[in-house]
Amino acid sequence: MGKPNFSDEFKRDAVAQITERGYPVAEVSQRLGVSAHSLYAWKRRLARQVSGDASKDAEIRQLKRELARVTEERDILKKANRVFRQGCKVRYAFIVEHRDRFGVRAMCRCLAVQPSGFYAWQTELIRRAWNDSGKVYGYRKLHDDLLDHGETCCPNRVARLTRLAGIKAQIDYKRRPGSYGGKPSLAVDNTLDRQFDVAAPDRAWVTDITYIRTLEGFAYLAVVIDLYSRRVVGWSMQSRQTTDVVLQALHMAVWRRKPKQRVLIHSDQGSQFTSMDWAAFIRAHNLEHSMSRRGSCHDNAVAESFFSSLKPERIRRRTYKTREEARQDVFDYIEMFYNPVRKHVRNGMLSPVEFERQQILKAEGV
Incomplete structure (x- = not known):
């Protein structure tokens, strides 16, 4: 090698x-x-x-x-040459019209208006539309209403302004979420079938995604875990929940372990795991895909268990300013603690790395 x-x-x-x-x-x-x-x-x-x-x-x-x-x-x-001598409302309208191209604060500075005045004007427009609806609209319908009146705005901005103004949709009741019947996946069979104990490394892996809050926005963590030792053999973090984040995690697992035989890789039915890129990678690297039944989180319990350890033990004890800070802390948790140090009852109170090492020594008769 x-x-x-x-x-x-x-x-x-x-x-x-x-x-x-x-x-x-x-x-x-x-x-x-x-x-x-x-x-x-x-x-x-x-x-x-x-x-x-x-x-x-x-x-x-x-x-x-x-x-x-x-x-x-x-x-x-x-x-903005034509609006300099116009009133504040005309200048505000110019800012709304061009906010996709220029920053709001930069336009306010050039047009000699205060950002607070601009946002107050927008809030007033939203409140007027809400009153016209009989005070029943939520932000989605208010956004559509503003578009009908020729105002240019994005749904996220309307949602933020409605929260600041205390505007809420009037809803009579909440429907209970429907429960799935645990039907098998139509795309890929559940070959793993909750057989989480395997006799050798690199026979069966599981993968899943979770999110981590940062002050910069969400970060999405994908992991690949070997069921033999519960070792995280691959992981990746990105700012978007796309197919690439799970492919990078799986690529790390294949590169690190270099399996000599076909490996079963189990996932849920998320769109990342049903994409053409994912299927092509599976075929190219001699992997076999297994997929959880719809709505059955227990089919991927090992990955869920890892996230249930990661979050209380590390993530929820910290406030991350940036995604990069979160990624460095996840590196520390996985590579410096979870894999080489953290004891597992299933491994006889050995860490995943130590469990694999002792199994190798035992196989060699040492």
């Missing part, structure tokens, strides 16, 4: 465990299965890049921001 070709992202995360989290190099080397020599080399290389590029990058970013600001203001002034 050739020398592993770790991604730059993996190298940065590994070095961060030493420089930011305070782990000793020897411990990081043992947990990640990477030599100390490689870790030191990665650390030196990243240090040189940071020191050499930091000041240059800061100057470039500042120049780009200034250029973008000047360019935007120039374009706004060209477009």
Whole structure:
């Protein structure tokens, strides 16, 4: 087997465990299965890049921001030439009409109006439309009403303004969500059929997606877990819940484990797992797809159990400012704690890594 070709992202995360989290190099080397020599080399290389590029990058970013600001203001002034001498409402209407192209605050600055006045004017329009409906419309119908009156606005903006104004739709009752009958998938059979205990590694994997809240927005985490040891063999985080996030997690699993035989990969019926790209990847890498029955979360209980450990043990104890901060913390949890350290009752109180190691020694008669 050739020398592993770790991604730059993996190298940065590994070095961060030493420089930011305070782990000793020897411990990081043992947990990640990477030599100390490689870790030191990665650390030196990243240090040189940071020191050499930091000041240059800061100057470039500042120049780009200034250029973008000047360019935007120039374009706004060209477009708004006819409304400078008009009243505030005309200028507000110009801002609404061009908000898809220019920033609201930039237009307010160029047109000499206050952003607070603009938003108050929008809220008043929404309240008037709500009153005209007999105070029964929610934000979706209010948005449609505003469009009918020639106002340009997006549904998310209307939803935010209705919340700020205390406007709510009048609903008589909530219908109870229907329950699914647990019918088999029409696309792929449930081959796994809740047989979560397997006798050897890389015979059966399970995969699923969850979301993580950050101040920057949601981040979506996809994982691939080997049922033999409950080890997370692949994972990926992205800002959107697309097929690519599950493909990247599965790609990591295939690259890391390099299975010698056909592997069963089990998922739910999410759209990410029924796409053509997913099916093509399955075929190309000698995998067999198994899919949960509709509405039956117990068919993928191992993946659900992992998320039930991750969130209370790590995610809910922190407030992430950015998606990148969340991804680094997930790296720390999976690669530095869950796989090499966290004990599992099912593994005889051994971590997934230690369980696999001891099984190998036992098979070799050591």
